[in-house]
Amino acid sequence: MIAPPVLFVTGTGTEVGKTVTTAAVASAAVQAGLRVAVLKPGQTGVAPGEPGDVDEVARLVGAPLAGRLTLRELVRYPEPLAPDTAARRSGRPYLDPADTAAAAAELAHDHDLVLVEGAGGLLVRYDDEGRTLADQALAARDLGLPAQLLLVATAGLGTLNTTSLTAEALAARGLPLFGVVIGAWPGSPGLADRCNLADLPRSAGAPLLGALPERAAAAGDFAAVARASLAPALHGRWDAAEFASTHQAAG
Numbered sequence: 001m002i003a004p005p006v007l008f009v010t011g012t013g014t015e016v017g018k019t020v021t022t023a024a025v026a027s028a029a030v031q032a033g034l035r036v037a038v039l040k041p042g043q044t045g046v047a048p049g050e051p052g053d054v055d056e057v058a059r060l061v062g063a064p065l066a067g068r069l070t071l072r073e074l075v076r077y078p079e080p081l082a083p084d085t086a087a088r089r090s091g092r093p094y095l096d097p098a099d100t101a102a103a104a105a106e107l108a109h110d111h112d113l114v115l116v117e118g119a120g121g122l123l124v125r126y127d128d129e130g131r132t133l134a135d136q137a138l139a140a141r142d143l144g145l146p147a148q149l150l151l152v153a154t155a156g157l158g159t160l161n162t163t164s165l166t167a168e169a170l171a172a173r174g175l176p177l178f179g180v181v182i183g184a185w186p187g188s189p190g191l192a193d194r195c196n197l198a199d200l201p202r203s204a205g206a207p208l209l210g211a212l213p214e215r216a217a218a219a220g221d222f223a224a225v226a227r228a229s230l231a232p233a234l235h236g237r238w239d240a241a242e243f244a245s246t247h248q249a250a251g
């Protein structure tokens, strides 16, 4: 099992670590010698000229590795709102799922891995028809791209419900969930965090493929953190069983 060429990165909510996870996967993949592109189809909450999530990915990955990344953003709306509302209020056009699919296809042509970061969680709307990141992934698959979803989840209490809801919404649409990454693993994990190491893959119906330490973004050596925190399927050397035996709660 190795990451398919197009991975749509979604989350159990907003601010769960999608961008940090996208950066970590990009870093690990570039270190493994892959040609990597990062696509943010709909960027909200950022004014023209300000750094968006793809710039944050580049900052985290850091020079010189970031120089080997291709970064792309399709539409941008200044207000920090769901993309449909942000688009309406800005008077700018909605993002069409076909545009995301076409951009992913173009990038997949000359890259080994294309990471597509959604806004918020899976069912956040991008237009007045209620189309979501799931529709963008479906459009990519309609073009013949082997697109799958990567779910970034929180570590603690509440994550099993939002993980199951996301997994069920993906299954209902016939979209494959490649795996789950914990966006911010606490320095002092509590009982729920530790139990969730076993329960998250069950709730997701997909493997746990990593856990980024909560200070990953501030770590001096992000490249090393990325390798150590992601499973081989995401080009790192994190071992789920070993991590669980270190942290998992008894019983």
Ligand SMILES: Nc1ncnc2c1ncn2[C@@H]1O[C@H](COP(=O)(O)OP(=O)(O)O)[C@@H](O)[C@H]1O
Pocket: 011, 013, 014, 015, 016, 017, 018, 019, 020, 021, 183, 184, 185, 212, 213, 214, 215, 216, 217, 218
């Ligand atoms: N593992 C982590 N290490 C350090 N900071 C993190 C981590 N996960 C999330 N953060 C911080 O939390 C905030 C939200 O993370 P981000 O990746 O931007 O979430 P999302 O893309 O899901 O909205 C950011 O300020 C980010 O720096």
Ligand SMILES: [Mg+2]
Pocket: 018, 019, 053, 117
């Ligand atoms: Mg983000």
